[in-house]
Amino acid sequence: MLSVRALQKAYNVGKPNERLAIADVTFDVAKGEFVCVVGPSGAGKTTLLRCLSGLLAPTSGEVRFEGAPLQEVPARLSVVFQDYSRSLMPWLTVNRNVALPLKVAGVAKRQREDRIAEVLHAVGLGDVGRNYPWQLSGGMQQRVAIARALAHQPDMLLMDEPFASVDAQTRFDLEDLILKVRSDLDITVVLVTHDIDEAVYLADRVVVLSGAPSRVEEIVPVPLGRPRNQLVTRSEETFAQLRRHLMELVTAH
Numbered sequence: 459m460l461s462v463r464a465l466q467k468a469y470n471v472g473k474p475n476e477r478l479a480i481a482d483v484t485f486d487v488a489k490g491e492f493v494c495v496v497g498p499s500g501a502g503k504t505t506l507l508r509c510l511s512g513l514l515a516p517t518s519g520e521v522r523f524e525g526a527p528l529q530e531v532p533a534r535l536s537v538v539f540q541d542y543s544r545s546l547m548p549w550l551t552v553n554r555n556v557a558l559p560l561k562v563a564g565v566a567k568r569q570r571e572d573r574i575a576e577v578l579h580a581v582g583l584g585d586v587g588r589n590y591p592w593q594l595s596g597g598m599q600q601r602v603a604i605a606r607a608l609a610h611q612p613d614m615l616l617m618d619e620p621f622a623s624v625d626a627q628t629r630f631d632l633e634d635l636i637l638k639v640r641s642d643l644d645i646t647v648v649l650v651t652h653d654i655d656e657a658v659y660l661a662d663r664v665v666v667l668s669g670a671p672s673r674v675e676e677i678v679p680v681p682l683g684r685p686r687n688q689l690v691t692r693s694e695e696t697f698a699q700l701r702r703h704l705m706e707l708v709t710a711h
């Protein structure tokens with residue numbers, strides 16, 4: 459579904475402050491897979507996600523989505539950012555926020571209303587459609603942002619530290635929500651996080667980046683069963699081993 463080949467990204471090319479953020483990154487994501495990307499602070503994780511989504515053009519190398527080279531943000535792909543308070547429009551109700559991508563896609567009003575009810579239900583928010591985002595808790599606002607990302611039925615979800623701004627309990631709830639949504643709707647997910655436990659809990663495979671300018675240090679398969687469970691999965695011996703291995707890789711730089 460996604461193929462990243464020899465991706466390189468430099469900022470301010472040709473200027474005195476030129477900076478190489480990504481040196482050489484290659485990996486693939488299969489349809490239906492859940493891939494997490496981890497790496498030390500400043501490794502270029504956000505830069506990589508922006509290149510994968512078509513928001514940022516690579517300096518060299520190639521990203522292909524469903525076989526075609528990425529030119530712009532594809533319609534079948536959605537992005538969820540960390541900062542829900544800046545990604546939701548405070549002057550629009552929840553219903554209208556979720557309706558935005560559907561309006562852009564030209565979906566008729568009646569279908570829009572059905573779809574909004576469906577995705578709000580899918581993220582566990584049945585009855586907040588008429589509220590404004592600022593009337594909701596942080597975790598609920600991020601659920602709205604996820605609902606909006608799901609509204610036009612994307613094949614792939616790209617998430618940049620989506621649970622970093624909520625408390626620990628809400629974070630666990632949102633992790634389980636995204637696992638459920640992913641299996642219910644058969645979506646492919648690439649999620650960037652600095653939290654190694656979160657990466658192991660969620661992923662089928664973890665792509666470990668080196669420090670900047672980043673390269674792929676290792677791609678680690680996660681042979682934990684599904685469905686996963688916050689208590690049971692995190693207490694498994696395999697979980698502890700993977701966590702330790704990833705910690706060693708990430709802190710070695």
Ligand SMILES: Nc1ncnc2c1ncn2[C@@H]1O[C@H](COP(=O)(O)OP(=O)(O)OP(=O)(O)O)[C@@H](O)[C@H]1O
Nearest residue numbers: 469477479498499500501502503504505506652670
């Ligand atoms: N717009 C920009 N202009 C110039 N340099 C940038 C820009 N955005 C990022 N960088 C640089 O690129 C490198 C990678 O940044 P990026 O934000 O992608 O890393 P990250 O792994 O997401 O960081 P963190 O773990 O702190 O969230 C950093 O050295 C950063 O200073």
